[in-house]
Every structure is written in structure tokens, then in C-alpha cells.
Amino acid sequence: MSISSVLKATVLAFTVAAGASVHAQGAPINAAAFDALVAQGPVADAATIASNKWASKIKQADTLRLGATQTSNLFSMLNEKDGKIRGFDAGLAQMLTRYILGDGSKYKFTQVTSSTREQVLINDQVDMVLATYSITPARAEKISFAGPYYSSQAGVLVKSNNKAIQSYNDLAGKRTATQAGSTGPAILAQFAPKAVVQEFQTHQEALDALRQGRVEAYVTDYTLLLNVLSQGTGEAQLAGAPFGPQDPYGIGLPKGSDGVAFVNAFLKKIQADGTWAKLWTVSIGQRTGSTNVPTPPAIQ
Amino acid sequence: MSRALEDVLFGDLTHKAQAITRVVSVGVAAALLALIAAIVYRFQDAGQFAGRLWEFFAWETTWVFLGKGLLGTLASAAAAAVIALVLGLVLLVGRLSRLRIARWPAVAVIEFLRGVPTLLLIYVCFLVLPSVGIKLSAYWMLTLPVGLSTAAVVAEVYRAGVLAVPRGQTDAARALGLSKAQVFASIVFPQAFRYIVPALVAQLVIVVKDTTFGYVVTYGELMQNAKVLIANYRSLVPVYLVVAVLYCLVNYAISRASHRLGRPVY
Amino acid sequence: MGSVSPLLAEYGPAFVQALLLTWKLTALSFVSGFALGIVITVARLLPLRPLRFVLTLYVEVFRNIPSVALLIFIVFALPDLNVVIDYEPSVILTLCLVCSAFTADYLRTGINTVDGGQIDAARSLGMQPMTIITSVVLPQALRSVVQPMTSLLIALMLSTALASQVPLPGKELTALVAKIANDSAAGIAAFAVAAAMYLASGLIIAWAGATLDRKVRILR
Numbered sequence: 001m002s003i004s005s006v007l008k009a010t011v012l013a014f015t016v017a018a019g020a021s022v023h024a025q026g027a028p029i030n031a032a033a034f035d036a037l038v039a040q041g042p043v044a045d046a047a048t049i050a051s052n053k054w055a056s057k058i059k060q061a062d063t064l065r066l067g068a069t070q071t072s073n074l075f076s077m078l079n080e081k082d083g084k085i086r087g088f089d090a091g092l093a094q095m096l097t098r099y100i101l102g103d104g105s106k107y108k109f110t111q112v113t114s115s116t117r118e119q120v121l122i123n124d125q126v127d128m129v130l131a132t133y134s135i136t137p138a139r140a141e142k143i144s145f146a147g148p149y150y151s152s153q154a155g156v157l158v159k160s161n162n163k164a165i166q167s168y169n170d171l172a173g174k175r176t177a178t179q180a181g182s183t184g185p186a187i188l189a190q191f192a193p194k195a196v197v198q199e200f201q202t203h204q205e206a207l208d209a210l211r212q213g214r215v216e217a218y219v220t221d222y223t224l225l226l227n228v229l230s231q232g233t234g235e236a237q238l239a240g241a242p243f244g245p246q247d248p249y250g251i252g253l254p255k256g257s258d259g260v261a262f263v264n265a266f267l268k269k270i271q272a273d274g275t276w277a278k279l280w281t282v283s284i285g286q287r288t289g290s291t292n293v294p295t296p297p298a299i300q
Numbered sequence: 301m302s303r304a305l306e307d308v309l310f311g312d313l314t315h316k317a318q319a320i321t322r323v324v325s326v327g328v329a330a331a332l333l334a335l336i337a338a339i340v341y342r343f344q345d346a347g348q349f350a351g352r353l354w355e356f357f358a359w360e361t362t363w364v365f366l367g368k369g370l371l372g373t374l375a376s377a378a379a380a381a382v383i384a385l386v387l388g389l390v391l392l393v394g395r396l397s398r399l400r401i402a403r404w405p406a407v408a409v410i411e412f413l414r415g416v417p418t419l420l421l422i423y424v425c426f427l428v429l430p431s432v433g434i435k436l437s438a439y440w441m442l443t444l445p446v447g448l449s450t451a452a453v454v455a456e457v458y459r460a461g462v463l464a465v466p467r468g469q470t471d472a473a474r475a476l477g478l479s480k481a482q483v484f485a486s487i488v489f490p491q492a493f494r495y496i497v498p499a500l501v502a503q504l505v506i507v508v509k510d511t512t513f514g515y516v517v518t519y520g521e522l523m524q525n526a527k528v529l530i531a532n533y534r535s536l537v538p539v540y541l542v543v544a545v546l547y548c549l550v551n552y553a554i555s556r557a558s559h560r561l562g563r564p565v566y
Numbered sequence: 567m568g569s570v571s572p573l574l575a576e577y578g579p580a581f582v583q584a585l586l587l588t589w590k591l592t593a594l595s596f597v598s599g600f601a602l603g604i605v606i607t608v609a610r611l612l613p614l615r616p617l618r619f620v621l622t623l624y625v626e627v628f629r630n631i632p633s634v635a636l637l638i639f640i641v642f643a644l645p646d647l648n649v650v651i652d653y654e655p656s657v658i659l660t661l662c663l664v665c666s667a668f669t670a671d672y673l674r675t676g677i678n679t680v681d682g683g684q685i686d687a688a689r690s691l692g693m694q695p696m697t698i699i700t701s702v703v704l705p706q707a708l709r710s711v712v713q714p715m716t717s718l719l720i721a722l723m724l725s726t727a728l729a730s731q732v733p734l735p736g737k738e739l740t741a742l743v744a745k746i747a748n749d750s751a752a753g754i755a756a757f758a759v760a761a762a763m764y765l766a767s768g769l770i771i772a773w774a775g776a777t778l779d780r781k782v783r784i785l786r
Contacts, residue, residue, distance in 0.1 A: 067518075070528045070531070071527060071528055071530075071531030071532075072531075073531075077531070077532070078528050078532070079532070080361055080362065080365040080525075080528060080529065080532065081359070081361045110438065110518050110520075111515070111518050111520060111524055112518055113515075113518075115748070116426075116516075116517075116518055119426060119427060119430070119748075120518060122430050122431075123426070123430040123435045123436075124435050125435075125437065125438060125518065180733075181748075198733040199733050200733060201731070202527070204527065204530060204531050205642060208536060208642055208645070208646075212645030212646065212650060213645070213650060214645065214650060231534075305611065305677055305678060305680065305682065305685065305703065306611050306613065308682045308685040308686065308689075309611060309685055309689075309695045309698060309699070309703075310611075310612075310613040310695055313613075321613050321614070324614060325614045325615060325616060325617075328614050328616045328617045329616040332616055332617075332620055342647055342648070343647065345648070346646060346647045346648050348646065348647065411765070412761070412765065414768075415720075415724075415761075415764055415765040415768040415769070416724070416761050416764050416765065417724040417725070417726075417727035417740055417764065418724070418727075419727040419728060419730065419740055420727055420739075420740045420743060420757070420760060420761070420764070423740065423743060423744045423747065423757075424753075424757050427744060427747035427748060427753055428747050428753035428754055428757055431751060431753060431754075432754070505629075505630065508632075509630075509631075509632035509633065510632075512632040512634045512635055513634060523634070523635065523638075536642060536643050536646050537643045537646045537647060540635075540638065540639045540642070540643040541639075541643070543635065544631055544635050544636070544639055547630065547631055547632055547635055548626070548627055548630045548631050551629075551630035551631075552626055552630050555629075555630065
């Protein structure tokens with residue numbers, strides 16, 4: 001009897017015994033609508049691509065090397081059953097791939113975290129990074145940003161039964177999680193300097209730390225926190241309103257690359273023809289119960 | 301033929317002692333079962349037997365997905381092992397050489413690679429090398445440091461094997477007129493190799509273990525795919541448990557091969 | 567390598583702290599792992615089949631599991647089983663478990679070097695098995711495994727690098743190098759300093775081990 005069949009039998013036994021219920025990831029994304037939206041995105045003409053070095057290189061390789069994540073519920077989540085990644089960031093990336101190569105699935109995925117995002121661009125491991133990537137001056141010294149394509153602020157997440165922390169003002173002396181290499185540490189240094197900061201490599205690890213009581217609060221991008229709330233387990237709540245400076249998300253590109261102009265032109269295009277709004281609705285709006293489509297930020 | 305120490309220590313017990321042993325054995329077995337029960341209870345208490353945490357393991361797609369991760373692990377481990385075996389041989393030849401100009405660099409390289417953590421070498425490939433223009437793919441940023449690190453240890457293992465070949469054989473071969481190179485290649489090394497296969501296989505296990513650092517350089521292997529499953533199904537304990545068992549099974553299978561080939565050499 | 571001096575000026579104290587933390591983690595893990603390994607080895611000698619089976623399983627598991635996987639399990643998965651261990655103890659626990667498994671393995675080989683005839687002689691003198699283990703077998707076994715245990719200690723010190731994967735309040739050497747490489751351009755210099763520290767520590771341990779081995783080694 002092979003190991004895997006023994007394991008499967010055991011698991012099935014547990015499943016039957018425990019009366020399994022289908023686990024929903026909050027409201028799952030409407031896969032059909034998402035795929036359809038990507039499939040009817042614009043395709044650039046040959047001249048536009050030829051005049052841009054970054055796009056031409058991708059066209060020649062016939063693959064766009066993408067740095068992104070597979071584990072962000074609203075923005076970029078891998079469904080390992082059909083092997084497709086869907087979400088707001090994923091949609092933009094696939095539409096951009098389609099824009100250059102005519103087919104939204106011709107990308108090669110590399111998993112990045114908040115602490116590896118710059119390095120993979122510097123190392124030329126990827127052509128671009130689309131991963132809730134906040135534009136900051138410090139990062140702009142190492143790489144270039146296109147966009148912004150979205151805007152957010154910081155938020156504080158606490159457990160539902162936590163009455164002690166009402167906002168970022170109450171974080172003094174409290175164990176607070178944030179993501180290493182994200183804007184979190186800087187924001188905490190500015191707005192809650194007395195917080196005891198613990199830096200985690202991924203969003204999921206920070207969430208688990210909060211759930212397990214290792215930390216009392218989690219400070220990160222407000223939209224990522226919406227992710228958590230959209231899962232509807234009721235375990236966590238936001239403490240206070242979004243705070244801090246406006247946090248623009250950009251698309252990471254190699255330093256000085258002319259891809260910046262190319263991608264900006266693409267972003268303006270999909271904002272103008274309503275595709276951006278449709279993508280937001282499918283990936284974020286419908287799943288968090290918001291109907292107010294935000295206006296996309298202005299691109300310089 | 302030496303008897304196992306346990307048998308000598310506890311062989312021919314008196315009837316009374318045997319009875320005590322049986323009673324204590326039963327007691328120990330009961331204690332262990334109680335321990336297992338306590339663990340199972342803890343799982344249950346923490347809600348870890350909930351269906352939703354395990355049901356996806358019944359789907360083939362989950363195992364295919366994990367299998368892909370495992371392939372990534374093995375692909376890196378295989379190449380690293382080859383690098384280690386070949387480079388280790390080069391370092392060995394340098395190490396054994398009479399010429400100082402070959403020996404000293406070999407010793408320096410071996411001591412350096414053995415004395416520095418593999419994870420540190422991985423960070424160097426990922427963070428430092430690119431700043432001097434050396435840009436490797438994720439696969440090589442994992443495989444190269446692991447291969448180099450292991451090569452140094454393998455060189456020392458080779459050396460232990462070579463030193464274990466009786467001197468008399470070398471002398472006899474030289475007396476027959478074989479050149480030093482011929483002696484090494486046809487007489488010493490093949491025998492040394494047979495002595496040290498268990499130790500080499502042990503290094504292979506270490507190589508597989510080192511590939512778990514793949515996520516540091518964004519190389520996709522088993523740990524990374526595990527994290528996707530965790531995020532998708534919010535099932536932490538079951539996924540990590542299954543992945544840990546998978547690693548143990550793979551490594552155990554590899555080291556089993558060495559048990560058939562005699563006692564391990566340090 | 568002119569960037570080493572300004573690097574040391576700025577990060578000198580941080581490097582010293584990191585080195586001390588590395589040594590601290592190494593020492594605590596080794597002492598606990600070594601002690602646990604001895605207990606396991608002795609327990610495995612007892613003629614209790616269930617115990618031997620479980621302990622053999624223990625040794626196989628902790629020899630074959632990747633340390634990082636074990637650490638991540640302890641830090642991130644155990645809390646879901648209501649066992650929350652702080653980060654530094656988690657690292658020490660991980661290394662202790664792995665060290666104990668390898669110690670048990672090496673010690674068992676060491677024990678097998680003790681001649682059966684000695685045990686027979688001790689038995690015929692009326693010594694109890696446990697006394698034989700503690701006064702005849704173990705001392706000789708320990709004296710014969712100094713060399714592999716030295717290698718294990720060095721390997722353990724290098725393994726403390728995995729503490730960089732969890733949010734420890736302090737940074738050990740590898741975490742410090744990663745941070746410096748990320749924040750500044752002094753990556754190579756930082757790596758050189760850390761490498762020198764690891765190498766020096768390893769050489770000291772190796773020298774101490776060789777000296778101890780020479781003193782206590784049993785020539786047969």
C-alpha cells in the first residue's frame with residue numbers, strides 16, 4: 001500500500017467523521033468574470049512595442065517574467081486546482097502581458113516577498129514586480145516605479161476581543177507585527193515609535209502571529225487588512241480608521257528602464273476605458289461588499 | 301563476531317528480572333499510548349481535526365501541487381550533489397598534492413567553505429553578488445552555494461577514505477612501476493570510494509535539507525508550495541505536518557541506501 | 567577592502583552583539599542537545615522494546631527533518647495547538663532536538679567500540695547493568711566520540727544562522743549581514759567580517775576538540 005494512498009484514506013476518514021463543510025475563502029473571486037475580463041483586454045500594436053526597449057525585450061523572449069505573490073487573497077491568489085492566479089494585481093499583470101504578447105497567460109511567475117522585491121529587480125530575475133508594492137523614495141533609489149495604480153493607507157488590525165487598542169495611538173509598548181521590507185516599519189517608527197515591533201517575512205505569517213497571540217496588533221496596508229476582513233471569520237477587526245500618508249502602489253521595474261513610460265501609457269489606457277474599474281469590482285469590490293469604485297490615482 | 305552491547309548487558313536475565321522487564325515494557329507502552337492520546341486530544345481541543353483543514357488532502361490536485369514542489373527540491377539537490385562530488389574531487393586532489401602551490405589554496409578553500417554557514421553563502425549570492433554584476437537565476441542562487449558548501453565536506457570525506465586505504469597497497473603499486481596518478485586513479489580512489497559511500501549519502505541528505513532555503517532566493521520548492529496551500533486553505537498545522545513528514549520520508553529513503561553499504565564513517 | 571573600516575566603525579558593536587548571540591544560541595543548544603542525546607542513548611540500551619522503537623523513530627525523524635522546517639513548525643504551527651514558544655527558545659529547542667538525534671547516533675557508534683568482554687567481566691563481578699552503563703560503557707563511549715562531537719558543535723554553530731528566519735529581537739551574524747547588505751552597499755565587507763568570525767570560532771572549537779581528543783582518546 002503506497003504512502004499516499006494510506007494518507008488519502010486516513011484523510012477521507014477524518015473528513016467523513018468530521019462532517020466536512022466546504023471552506024470558502026470569504027467570497028471567492030468570480031473566476032469566469034475575471035478570466036473573461038483579462039481575455040478582452042487591449043493588445044498593443046507592433047509599433048508601440050518596437051519603440052520601447054523594455055517591451056521589445058519581453059516580446060523577443062515571448063515571456064514576461066513577473067515577480068508577484070500567490071498568497072494574497074484579494075490581490076493575487078493561486079488556485080492550485082486550475083493553476084491560475086487571480087486578483088487585482090494578478091489581473092493587471094495578466095492584462096499587461098496580454099498587452100505586450102497578445103496572451104495573458106504568457107508570463108513566468110516568481111514568488112517574491114516584501115523583503116525580496118527590490119533584489120529580484122536588481123538581479124534581473126524578473127521584468128517587473130506587481131505585488132502591492134508601495135512607492136517610497138528609498139525604494140526609488142534602487143529601482144523604478146510605474147504608476148501609481150492604486151492608493152491605500154496604513155491600518156491597524158487587532159483581534160475582535162481587543163478593546164485596549166482603539167487606534168495607532170494605543171500601540172505604545174504593545175507587540176506589533178509588520179512585514180519586513182514594507183512601509184510598515186517606517187510608518188510605525190513615525191506614528192507609534194514606542195511600539196515593540198516584530199517583522200515577519202510574509203503577510204500570512206504576521207496574520208498567524210496575531211491570531212496566535214504572539215503580537216497584539218498588525219500594522220500594514222489597509223487594503224491587505226481588508227483581505228482578512230473579507231474572509232469573514234470575525235476573528236479580527238480594524239482598530240481605528242486608516243492612517244498615515246497616502247500609500248501609492250506602483251509597478252516595480254528595473255532602475256532607469258523605459259518600461260516606466262510604456263506601463264504608464266498602458267495604465268492610463270485601461271483607466272480611461274473602464275477596465276480598471278471593472279477589475280477592481282471583480283477582485284475587490286464584490287468580495288468586500290463595497291460598491292464605491294475609488295478613482296484611480298493620477299499618474300505623473 | 302561481536303554481540304550487540306544490549307544483548308551482552310541484558311542477556312540471560314533471571315526469571316524475576318525478565319518478569320520485571322515485561323511489566324515495565326507494558327508500562328512504557330501504556331505511557332507512550334497515553335502520550336499519543338494526549339497529543340491527539342490536544343489536536344482535537346485546538347480544533348485541528350476540523351474537516352476543512354484536511355479535506356483538500358483528499359484532492360489529487362493538492363498532491364500534484366506538492367509533488368511539483370518536491371521536484372523543485374530534488375532538481376536543486378541533484379545538481380548541488382553533482383557539483384559537490386566533482387568539485388570535492390578537485391579539492392581533494394589539490395589537498396593531497398605535494399606541491400604547496402596546489403595544497404595551500406585547496407586547504408584554504410575547504411576550510412573557508414566548511415567554516416561558513418550555507419545560509420550565509422546563499423544570502424551572499426542573493427544580495428551581494430549582484431552588486432558586483434554577477435546575476436544568477438534563482439535556481440543557481442540556491443544550488444551553487446549548497447553545492448560549494450557540500451563540496452568542502454565531501455573533499456574531507458574523500459580524504460578520510462583515501463587515508464583509510466592501507467599504505468601497503470600504494471607501496472606495492474609504486475613498486476610495480478605505476479605512476480602516482482595511476483595509483484591514485486586505479487588503486488586508491490576506487491577503494492576509498494567504497495569505504496565512504498555511507499558518508500557521501502549522508503551528505504546527500506544534508507543537501508536535500510539545505511534546499512529548504514530556496515524561498516530566501518525566491519526559488520520555488522516544497523516549502524514555498526506549502527505556504528500557498530496554507531494561504532489558500534488557512535490550514536497551518538496539517539500542511540506543515542504533511543510537508544515535514546514528506547521531507548523525513550525522502551531523507552530517510554536516501555539514508556536507507558547507506559545502511560545497506562556498511563557502517564557510517566565520520 | 568577599504569570599506570571594512572567604516573563598516574566596523576558603524577556596525578562594530580552590532581557585530582560583537584551578533585557574535586555573542588551566535589555563541590549563546592550554540593552553547594545552549596549544544597549543552598541541552600548533548601545531555602538529551604546521552605539520555606536517549608542510555609534509554610535505548612534498556613531491554614524495553616516499545617521504548618527502543620519510539621526512540622529510534624525519534625532519532626530518525628530529527629536526523630532527517632530540515633532544521634528550517636522544524637523551526638517553522640515550532641514557531642508558526644505549534645501555536646495553533648495552543649503551544650506558544652517565544653522565538654529564541656524556539657530556535658534553541660529546534661537545534662537541541664536535532665543535536666540530540668545526532669548525538670544519540672554518534673554515541674551509539676561510540677558505545678559499540680566498547681568490547682563485549684568488559685561487560686562480561688563486569689557482570690561476573692556482580693555489577694548491575696545500569697552501573698555498568700554509567701561507569702564502564704558511557705565513559706569510554708564519550709571519550710571515543712570527541713572528534714565527531716566537535717564537528718557536530720561546529721555544524722550547530724553554523725546552523726544558528728537559521729535564527730535569521732524568525733523575528734528574533736536580536737540579530738545573529740547571518741541576519742546582521744543580510745540586513746547590512748539590504749540597507750547599504752557594504753555587503754561584501756559585512757560578509758567578510760561575519761565569515762572571519764565564523765571561521766575563527768570554528769577554529770577555536772576545532773582546536774579545543776583536538777586537544778581534548780588527544781587527552782582522552784582511548785588507544786586500543
